[in-house]
Amino acid sequence: MNAVFEGIGASVRRKEDLRFISGRGNYTDDINRPNQAHAIIKRSDRPHARIISIDTAAARAAAGVVAVFTHVEIEADALGGVPCGWQIHSKDGTPMAEPMHPILASGKVRHVGDPIAVVIAETRQQARDAAELLEIEFEDLPAIASVRDAIRPGASQIHDGVADNTCFDWHIGDKAIVDAAFARAHRTVKLDLTNNRLVPNAMEPRAAIGEFDAMSQDYTLYTTSQNPHVIRLLMGAFVLHLPEHRLRVVAPDVGGGFGSKIYHYAEEAIVTWSAGKLKRPVKWTCDRTEAFLSDAHGRDxxxxxxxxxxxxxxxxxxxxxxxxxxxxxxxxxxxxxxxxxxxxxxxxxxxxxxxxxxxxxxxxxxxxxxxxxxxxxxxxxxxxxxxxxxxxxxxxxxxxxxxxxxxxxxxxxxxxxxxxxxxxxxxxxxxxxxxxxxxxxxxxxxxxxxxxxxxxxxxxxxxxxxxxxxxAPSKLVGQLGARAGLFEVAQVRVHPTGSVTVFTGTHSHGQGHETTFAQLIADQLGVAFKDVDVVHGDTNKIPFGMGTYGSRSLAVGGAAMVKAMDKIIAKGKKIAAHLMEASVEDIEFAAGKFSVAGTDKVKTIAEISLAAYVPHNYPIDEIEPGLEETAFYDPQxxxxxxxxxxxxxxxxxxxxxxxxxxxxxxxxxxxxxxxxxxxxxxxxxxxxxxxxxxxxxxxxxxxxxxxxxxxxxxxxxxxxxxxxxxxxxxxxxxxxxxxxxxxxxxxxxxxxxxxxxxxxxxxxxxxxxxxxxxxxxxxxxxxxxxxxxxxxxxx
Amino acid sequence: MYDFAYEKPSSLADAVASLKANLDSKALAGGQTFIPVLKQRLNKPSVVVDLAKLNLKGITVTPTTVTIGAMTTHGEIALSADIQKTLPALAHMASMIGDWQVRHRGTMGGSLANNDPSACYPSALLALDGTITTDRRTIKAEDFFQGMFTTALEDGELITSVSFPVPEKAAYTKFRNPASRYAMVGVFVAKFAAGVRVAITGASQSGVFRHTAFEHALSAHFAADAIKDIVTPANGLNSDIHASAPYRAHLIGVMTKRAVIEALS
Known part of the structure; x- marks a missing residue:
């Protein structure tokens, strides 16, 4: 057989592209749940203002409206704010200022786009109509856009208790050595520069659907995320106070992220929490203008x-x-x-x-x-x-x-x-x-x-x-202020007839993981590329994962796969040794075949996996049936x-x-x-x-x-x-x-x-x-x- | 968008009657501006009257006049062999509007009736001294444009066709807004036996305008050099994050020079 090489180093065509370019992707907005209601987020058009009052009566009375929630209901349910995942300490050792980031504005709005209320109705159109009936009285405050204005003496204070609008004043390196080097320098060259602020603008705007099952008390969130487990952790533990086993987060096909879909956003918590309150699914889809005003920006x-x-x-x-x-x-x-x-x-x-x-x-x-x-x-x-x-x-x-x-x-x-x-x-x-x-x-x-x-x-x-x-190394990033580990997880399941499913904690939102990872698995296990499927984006399917950002999927997630495959091969060697009546030390594995060194005895990985799942002739006293391994990899x-x-x-x-x-x-x-x-x-x-x-x-x-x-x-x-x-x-x-x-x-x-x-x-x-x-x-x-x-x- | 009633009459009289009968009614031509406006809820019409079945499409070209039905799309104008031959500057202009999707839906009549200060066609109509025909009268270009998003059209009055005298030479050059790709400065230069007309779009706070200083100079001597010492004043020109008024004033000179060179080539 002259098979086309589809392992490491081959420019295999992306298997996911047929789905994407023929309009058959399954994005969050493509998902509709039975009896779902639709949410519209009322956002601030003021950059900085005190909220004097919010009158929701007219909106609540409007046609099709199911509910209107503001900070009042959020606070009554004692929900947390949007958490920050990284803590920096200032030069003087004090921790950064970390003001409350409410999921619906409370007391003040602090930027154009700040969410104030959610209107939930039978249709999106009705929710939008009703949102226009919200009467919000503001007292405008002086607003600040640039960092230079923010630190100017007498500048308007954005958060109570955050003097000079300064979150932290951090440093790194040895100032004394640097100053000494400048003092003896032949010459110095200085440059002032600005790194311009950007809006990420993924092709797919953000969307989220919350769902609640009253029988099981389980919550599900479908969301446009680069890291569903991270969302489960942040939203579950810090905002909604839901344990992991009650909360499933699904990030289906995602149309680009570029970082902007790493973060836990208020809207995810709003739809999930609302679904529980209303006992019906709640869907929100961002429009492009809303994306400009609510997706995290970059640089600046x-x-x-x-x-x-x-x-x-x-x-x-x-x-x-x-x-x-x-x-x-x-x-x-x-x-x-x-x-x-x-x-x-x-x-x-x-x-x-x-x-x-x-x-x-x-x-x-x-x-x-x-x-x-x-x-x-x-x-x-x-x-x-x-x-x-x-x-x-x-x-x-x-x-x-x-x-x-x-x-x-x-x-x-x-x-x-x-x-x-x-x-x-x-x-x-x-x-x-x-x-x-x-x-x-x-x-x-x-x-x-x-x-x-x-x-x-x-x-x-x-x-x-x-x-x-x-x-990155969890220990190191922990020392630097990360409030999470940064390892990755892979589960490799060799099926009875030798096809393979790999479950990865990374997430593909355009990168082609379904192809690259399949190549990696095919190459290392010696199975056909077409016989490998990659599964990602569902906390109920994947053991755990930290997601995709920082170009980490292959270096960390792929390494976890290699570790899991090493375990598969080690177990396969034991099965092969049993089947071929040889010592485990004499079993070699290459190109999908287990062989006894120095002989022509050979078993394919498919034969080994069949034996593992149909263990009629199997070292059952030594090892368990099945051929599936999980690995957690924490980089050095x-x-x-x-x-x-x-x-x-x-x-x-x-x-x-x-x-x-x-x-x-x-x-x-x-x-x-x-x-x-x-x-x-x-x-x-x-x-x-x-x-x-x-x-x-x-x-x-x-x-x-x-x-x-x-x-x-x-x-x-x-x-x-x-x-x-x-x-x-x-x-x-x-x-x-x-x-x-x-x-x-x-x-x-x-x-x-x-x-x-x-x-x-x-x-x-x-x-x-x-x-x-x-x-x-x-x-x-x-x-x-x-x-x-x-x-x-x-x- | 807000809810509205939708009508698709099959005669001009019915369309006009419908627009007259309903307060806050709006006509829908190609919808390439209007539908995004509706989607953003910036307009709340009671009735939208779709003009698609009124038979207002078509291109008629004689050696002296190009007549274009109001519902003719930019794509049809850009690809018309007759227009490419007789008034290539207009076909070229149409080919630079939006993208193919927009060009296949957007119409000349819709664009002119909207009179977006950054739209291309107003400069062609004004420079070519064209004539608008409506359901009830004809309107000369000079009288038609009355400031940004404002025209001489009465309530319920519909453009049925637009005719352009064929010039000796003409060209349109456009410096696009980097983001929207509308004209930040668009210049239509048309040379007739009687003189040269230069219309500028995209630049002025009051919409399309004729550049009389350039017209005098170019009528005397139709060459790029003729305008090189004429400074366009910046006052009254638009200023935004993409272009200050002085930059637009400068671009008017550059793009006019380039239009003259193109017209002569």
Whole structure:
């Protein structure tokens, strides 16, 4: 038989795509439960106001209305607030300010979109009609949108007891050593920069259905989540006070998450709790405007970065101060983003010997901010890689040479950075060299000259980055403030005739897990790819799991599968030894076959599994029947993907429009299971990175109204905005997980933004531009060109 | 959306009667603006009168005039071989509206009646000195547009067709709003024997307008260079997160220059 290879390394087509592209996915909004009612959330249109009164009488009396709930019923039932999953301590050792985040606003509203009431009716239309009849009296308070305004003396206070609107004032690194290095530095280079606020905008808006079974007293929540077990834990234990065995959380097909569907949201608790009160299912589906006003936003950091250098261009020390916008409340992982997911990456790919970073997190009257594709690492990467180009320009050194000179060398791994992380592997010279070649860096001056002849400004930029994913050792993250473990779980069930179902605690919302994991199982157990099914997204089916984020599914979830398969193989060897009358030590397993060493005796895994489930001839005194194993895997370290991204742009100097001409990514993501899926993941990430660099911006006005609250004003990247994205890989293996994998989900969004901006700044080099904050919109570019008017040579 | 009654009359007279009879009634053409507005509950009509069965589709092209039925879609205009040959600037304009889904539903009559200040067609109608025919009269372009989202149409008056004189040369250039892809600045330049007309959409607080300074210069000398020293004042122009008024003023010059070059090519 000449079977097509479908194991590790094969670009197998995604088996889930037939379902998705033919409209046969099963998303939360596709689910309708018998006798379900529909919920509409009444949200604040005020950024900051005291609630004087809520009159629900007219809404309750409206046609079809089943119930109207406000904070009154929530408080009567003593429900908890939305919990935060990560606790940061300030420099002085005090824990972060953690104000109550009520699931329906109580006393005050703190951002436009803050939920105030839920109206539940027979139809969605009736609920919407009735919601308009709610009479809410407000007393407006001064509102704050920007972090700078939030910490201004005399600023309006958003939460009682939170002075200066400051959640925490944290630091990492050795300030004394860094200050000393600055004092003796040959020169220093300083850069102020902003990481623009983004709205994740998954294709599928959030939705949730709560259901209650009065006989069993069981609750079920169907929700658009990246991690159903985490939702069960957070909502059950902290908000609704339901034990795990009474609460099932199902995350069916989910149409994109990018981080925004990690978090526990108020609406999930509202529909679940309402279902119990009303004894009928309650469904809520977000519309797009609501998504802009209620999905956690991303980024929004203001930073100052300063590098101390010696006379040869060697980095001596880095000093960074960041103010991070938390929004109005703490979302699930918000405090971790600017701190342990960002400041710990400030060494980047460089051997900077001393680093000190301060992060002040502040509340504003904006939608809560949390992890979004990359989560903290895009922020540190943008800061470092912009700083590299500014340093190179100011000390008169080639920007590639500057990077190469300061790289952590390939033989220095494991490498301990001055900011907590220890990188296990990497080879930054190689990814850089490979990317320069793929992008024809050396041929750029000729291309620039040609573009100039056409009247266009051409620029090229690169970024060399490392990031941390595969989050992470539970013990370490616990020390850093995580309130949960971060292991992963796999259950591998070999069926009697040898087909396999794997149950994973990770969740696929576009990543292609049903294919990648099936390849992994097929490869390791030697069964056919088509005979492996992957099950995820249901707390009643999966033993446990921490979900999918931080590019962890393969590095952590896949490693758990390997552990479970190791147990399957070990048990299979015992069965095989019995069947073939050999010693267990003499049984070898390869390519789906158990064989007795040195003989031609062989049993396939299907024969072994049949024997395990039909144990007529079976070592029943030694082992149990069946062939199914569960493994929990807790990683020893983060994984550290890295690489080099190169972007080439042309600018229309009359309009300021930037066109991305070429984009080259050469990434080290460790071992690759499915190259096609990795390429797609990186291209998708780069698309979002180009989006951040050139197009996307969540703009609040000074009154804290979200101006870009729809696609009419918020510019998502479209196919036409993107060039061909060339993806290559250079591999060093992760040294501490069994597959040697690192993760590929976020590298595109992490490495690309500074490459784009570096290219834009390079294109404008004749205009004396030092830095451009994202997004580099046509208006912004034109303003630069206009302010530094050079003769328009083409005219 | 809010509940409303829906009617789909099969004669123009019935449609007009229906619109007249019902307070807060609205006509539905292609619905590419109106239906999103309804879905967001920004409009609460009592009756929606669907114009789809009124036989208002069709394109008639003579050497001097292009006449387009009000319910003709952008897609039909963009793909019409006759328009591509006789008035290619108009076909090109239609091809740049929205995406294919929008172009297959959205109509010229609907767009003109709505008079969105960022819509494309108003600039064509004004620059080409076109004429609107309604169920009761004809209206010259100059008289039709009366500020953003405001036209000379009376309550219940329906556009039946639009006719455009064929110019010697014409072109439309559009600098899209980066997010919405509507015109942030759209410029239609039309050269007739009697002179050049330049209409700008997307830029002004009061909707489409003629750029008389450019028209004088280009009528005297139809070349890109003719307008290079004319500064468009920024006052009265829109300013938003995507473009300040001075930037729009600048873009008007750039896009007009490009339209002239395209018209000459």
């Amino acid at each position: 950091h203001d930073s100052t970065a300063e590098m101390a250098l010696d006379a040869q261009g060697n980095f001596l020390a880095l000093r960074v101060a960041t103010i991070a916008n938390m929004g109005a409340y703490l979302s699930t992982f918000a405090p971790a983003v600017p701190t342990y997911l960002s400041a710990t990456l400030l060494a980047g790919v460089y051997k900077t010997p001393a680093i000190y970073a301060e992060v002040r997190a502040v509340f504003t009257n904006t939608v809560p901010v949390d992890a979004y594709r990359g989560a903290g690492r895009p922020e540190s990467t943008f800061l470092l890689e912009r700083l590299m180009d500014v340093i190179a320009a100011e000390i008169g050194m080639d920007r590639i040479a500057l990077r190469r000179q300061n790289f952590i060398p390939a033989d220095a791994f494991p490498y301990q950075t001055p900011v907590a992380l220890q990188y296990d592997s990497g080879d930054y010279q190689t990814t850089l060299t490979s990317a320069l070649k793929a992008a024809d860096w050396d041929g750029f001056p000729a291309r620039r000259a040609k573009a100039a002849a056409r009247g266009r400004l051409r620029g090229i930029g690169c970024s060399t980055y490392v990031e941390a994913c595969g989050i 370290n983060f994984t550290f993907p890295g690489g080099c991204h190169i972007c080439e742009v042309e600018i229309d100097r009359e309009t300021g429009h930037v066109e991305v001409i070429n984009f080259t990514a050469v990434d080290d993501v460790g071992r690759v299971i499915n190259p096609m899926i990795v390429e797609g993941q990186i291209q998708g990430g780069v698309a979002q990175g180009i989006g951040q660099a050139l197009l996307e911006h969540a703009v609040y006005d000074s009154e804290a109204q979200l101006v870009s609250a729809s696609f009419m004003d918020y510019q998502m990247p479209r196919a036409g905005d993107l060039p061909n994205i060339s993806v290559g890989t250079e591999t060093t293996l992760c040294t501490h997980n069994p597959l040697g994998v690192k993760g590929c989900g976020e590298v595109g969004a992490i490495g690309s933004p500074p490459a784009v901006i570096n290219a834009v700044v390079d294109a404008l080099r004749d205009y004396g531009v030092r830095h451009i904050d994202m997004p580099a919109s046509p208006q912004k570019i034109w303003a630069i060109i206009n302010a530094n008017a050079l003769p328009l040579a083409a005219e």
